[in-house]
Amino acid sequence: MAPTRVPNGRGNKDSNGRQGTPQDDGFRVKVTTRFIILCLLSCTLLAYAVGKIARLILIDGPHQQLALIHEQQLSSLGGSYELSSTGNSRDHVMKLPNPVLKNKPIPNTIYTSMNFDTSRSSSINSRWVVVEESDSPPQILVPGTNQTCDADNVETCSSCSRGKEPVVIESSGEDHEEVHLPAGQHLLMDIRNVQSEFLASEERLATAMLDVVGDCGLTLLSYHCHGLQPSGVSCVGVLLESHVSFHTWPSQGVVTLDLFTCGSQSLLPIVEAVERLFGVPATSDGPETVWAYKVRGFGDETSAELADLFTFPIGTMTEYKKEIISITKKTDDIKRGRIDVYDVLRPTYQTFESYKRSLQNDNSYESQYKEIFQPDRILYVNGVLQSRRSAEVPYHEALVHPGMFAHDNPKRVLLLSCGGGAALREVLKHKTVEKVVMIEEEKQLVSITRELFPEYSDCSTNQGVASANCFDDSRVEVIYSDIFDWAEKENKGYTGDAFDVIILDDSYYVAGPAEYGDFTSLVSKMISDRGVFVAQMGQAPNLNLPSAKHSVMKNRFDFIESLPQFGFKSVVDYEEGHLGFSKPWQFVAAFRDYEMSRTNWFSPISHMDLVISQRIWPTKSGDSSLVHFDAATMQGYSHPNRASEVVFCRTHPDSTFCPEGHGFDPERPNVPATAFDVRASTLGENAGRGVFANEEISQFSYLTLDDAVHPVYFNPLCFDLVTKMVAKLGHEHKIQIMQFYSLYYGHVTSFHGRQESTVDSNRMCFLNHGCSGKSNLSMNLTVTESFDGSEIPQEFLRIQYRHGDEYNPAAERFPTSLTHSSPLRDLKEGEELFINYLAAVNANKWKEEIASLRDQCNGALGDVTAYEREK
Ligand SMILES: C[S@@+](CC[C@H](N)C(=O)[O-])C[C@H]1O[C@@H](n2cnc3c(N)ncnc32)[C@H](O)[C@@H]1O
Structure with a gap:
């Protein structure tokens, strides 16, 4: 195409600048229509060619490669994927199933979809619900079976409709329409050891998904799957009720799936269906499934869904x-x-x-x-964990034996809410037992436990029980009734024989909504004068709990503290940590007979071991009858946990021993024994020796602490023994010195039941009583030996704390064997030290002892001096 010379309207100039003539104008270019069309055509063709080549190089080539790789992998796995003759993955022939609605109206939905460039997926598939007309009512599969049931009649088919609820055993008869709360059920499942071919096959996976959805009576509106490179499949199914999704790792044999549905119906029964449909086994070992389940959103959770069960195991991905x-x-x-x-x-x-x-x-x-x-x-x-096989033995031993051993001779035992049979098994280990009455409201719980936990009521190894099952022992009577109904209707408020030990294994009466006062009053009618009552209290308090008043456990604390009002002379709590709960468990024991029960409760390990061997039936096999409980375990229960004390003191900051706390203050001076002399008392020759300061001693100093922490302690059993020996051998026998020493140099108390005595192991044992309130050590008491009232003064009772007037774990934790005293004011060099004997007199012998003190202060011969003069 040659340029056409066209005239220049302004005229051209020649090289000399002269204006040229019109004939001399330059070339003119003439653009024809044909030229333009040709240009456009050739440009289009060129662009198409470049685009085509670029696509081949940049997109189709790699994609073809991916598809080929995918195809190779599939064929190596034996999959049913087919490539068309062109080899184009777009032409894959997939037999993906459609979600089908049978005899259901098409739900009203607005469908929106946004796709990014999915060309790099080896496959992209979406299917939408189709409607299939049928004359018969829609059928849905019962999970875990091959049976179908009528989906239109959900009442007769409760196991199908969107998962089944747990088996319903009793109905209130009312139909409640479900309120549509913004809440749902979420099931998460991971399955491994699954066949690789299955995990790579979108058709098979999609079919499994449709089957799961069908099994649960859900409505699948559409689903979308991507076959991934190098392998794996991701699918999401949109449900009318929310969604189902999964992802697969074919080479590792793993699929993870989650199913979320709105509404309150449980998806738990679907676990089995998912396992069956998605867990196509890779090897003969079979698939392994872990799953977790959550109730989500803002719904109306049942108490079970809020309790232990939905945390573990249901809510946790556990291995089994x-x-x-x-x-x-x-x-x-x-x-x-x-x-x-x-x-x-x-x-x-x-x-x-x-x-x-x-x-x-x-x-x-x-x-x-x-x-x-x-x-x-x-x-x-x-939903609340009641018992677990792995820890039931320690649990029932901790529930039963401390109370049983707190009684000298427990013959009649009442078990409340102990339906499982394991508490009965433990009670029947005691040789003393003649009758056991069990009152159990839940007959079904008893039969379930007997069937599923047969070892709980297994008495076959007990030499003292003739029957293999504890329930069949002739001494056992089981009453299926509410305890109040039973007591009221059949016993008119309970008029039967009293029980030596009553054991309650249900915190409902004491920590739940029930009136614990009614319950405790009933228990106090059923228990004997020397009876022991034990109840499990649930999770033990921890250090961070607020005071009872501000605590969700208020009922429990109130219940424990109310026990003394019902005639219990001592109330103690104990904890055990090996019971299979996530936290230690608390029990409370209440004693009608202070002396008997507390003496047993605090008896030394060797004595307890002896009692156990005397009272517990051996096993037929020769194995130990008790697994966790022994004398040392019992000793561990003798002091309440620090947390129990702390929370109690938060509630009662002024209660005995709460303000003082425990332990020694490092800031306070500790005066050594060498700072004191023992010589004739200033009280007169009838008073014998006394203790004198040989240097100035400041107020509140500790006196001879290093020695004071090693007193000579006569525990109640030891004290009893000495008394008995003196009675048997006579006052002339040398053994009497022991009694004399423990009585006249010791502080006689009854913290641990019967009388006990603690004697200072140093010169402080020579301290005399400060008559007429002259005491300069220990505690200020306004009451003196001149008090002759018959009623014991309150201030004395407070310091004479016998652990019976109130429940007080702070006092129970006090080191009662330590008799350290401190000066109430600065002491001068040479001054005699006096304490107030009134603080340590035996409350049961108040009148005699205060009279004796009065006499001594009036110059009568002191006991020690009299004894020494006799000798
Ligand atoms: C723990 S000892 C004290 C040391 C005793 N004074 C000594 O000589 O070994 C208790 C005995 O001291 C005597 N005693 C203590 N205080 C007394 C007092 N205020 N008046 C008379 N005798 C007293 C009594 O004999 C009493 O039994």
Whole structure:
């Protein structure tokens, strides 16, 4: 195409600048229509060619490669993926199923979708719900079975509709329409050891998803899957009720799935269906599933859903858990709404690997000690952990034996809410027992426990029980009734024989909504004059709890503190940490007979060991009858936990021993024994020796602490022994010096039941009584030996704390064997030290002892001086 010379309208100039003539104008270019069309055509063709080449290089090539890789992987896995003859992955022939609505109206929804460039996926598939007309009513599968049921009639098909509720055993008869709360159920499942081919096949996965959805009576509106590179599939199904999604790792044999549905119906029954449909086994070992379940959103959770069960095991991805039973009563009775039993591996101690090894007979450690590695079986009532097989023995031993041993001779025992049978098993280990009455409201709980926890009521190894099952022992009477009904209707407020020991294994009466006052009053009618009452209190208090008044545990604290009002002379609490709960458990023991029960409660280990061997039936096998409980365990219960004291003192900051606290103040001087002399008392020759300061001693100093912490202590049993020996051998026998020493140089108290004595192991044992309020040590008391009133003064009772007037864990933790005294004012050099003997007289002998002191202060011969003169 040659340029056409066209005239220049302004005229051209030649090289000399002259204006040229029109004939001399330059070339003119003429653009024809044909030229333009040709240009456009050629440009379009060029752009198309460049685009095509670029696509081949940049997109189709790699994609083709990915698809080919994918195809190779599939064919190596034996998958049913097919490529068209062109080899283009877009032409994959997938037999993906459509979600189908049978005889259901198409839900009204607004569908929106946003896609990013998905061209790098090896496959992209979406399917939308289609409607299939049918004359028969829609059928849905019962999870875990091959049976179908009528989905239109949810009442007859309660196990199908969006998951089944636990088996309903009783109905209130009222139908409640579900309120549509913004809440739902979320099931998370991870399955491993799944067949790779299955995990790479979108068709098979999608079919499994549709089956799961169908099994639960859910409505799948659409689903969208991406086959990923290098492998794996991601799918999301949109449900009318929310969503289902999963992701697969074919080469690792893993699928993770989650299903979320709105509404309150449980998805738990679906676990089995998902496991069955998605857990296509890779090897003969079968798939392994871990799952967790959450109740989500802002709904109307039941108390069970808020309790232990929904934290563990249901809410936790554990290696092994299996529902054994789940039953629900549809009543308003929140006490016993639901019973669940689960088998679980305890993640802290057990692994699935060890469990599997224990099942083989390969002589491995695990196979030799199968019982250690087997799953734990746990019973939940209304979602609250009640008992677990792995710790039931320590639990029931801790519940039963301390109370039984606090009684000298427990013959009649009443068990309240101890339906499982394990408390009965422990009671029947005591040779003294002649009658056991069990009052149990929950007959069904008893039968479930007997069936699923047979070892609880197994008495076959007990030499003292003729029957294999504890319930069949002729001494046992089981009454299925509410305790109040039973007491009222059948016993007119209880007029039967009293019980020596009453054991309550249900915090409902004391910590729940019930009136604990009514309950305690009933117990106090049923218990004998020397009876012992024990109740489990639930999770032990911890150091961070507020005072009872501000605590959610207020009822419990109030209940414990109310016991003295019902005739209990001493109330103690104890804790045990090895009961299979996440926190230590607290028990409370209340004694009708202060002396007997507290003496037994605090008896020394050797004595307790002896009593155990005398009172407990041996086993037929020769194994120990008691597993966790022994004398040392009992000793561990003798002091309440510090947390118990701390919380009590938060509630009662002024109560005995709360303001003082425990321990020694390092700021206070500790005066050594060398600062004191022992010589004739200033009280006169009838008073014998006294203690004098040989240097100035400041107020509040500790006196001879290093020695004072090692007193000579006669515990009640030892004190008894000495008294008995003197009675038997006579006052002339040298043994009498022991009695003399413990009585006249010691502080006689009854903190631990019967009389006991603590004697200072240094010269402080020579301290005399300061007559007429002359005491300069220890505590200020306004009452003196000249007081002759018959009623014991309150201030004396307060310092004479016998652990009976009130429940007081701070006092129980006080080191009663320590008799340290401090000066009430600065003492001068040469001054005699006096304490107030009134602080330590025996309250039971108040009148005699105060009279004797009065006489001595009036110059009568002192006991010590009299004794020494006789000798
Ligand atoms: C713990 S000892 C004190 C040391 C005793 N004074 C001594 O000579 O060994 C208690 C005995 O001291 C005597 N005693 C203590 N205070 C007394 C007092 N205020 N008046 C008379 N005798 C007293 C009594 O004999 C009493 O039994």
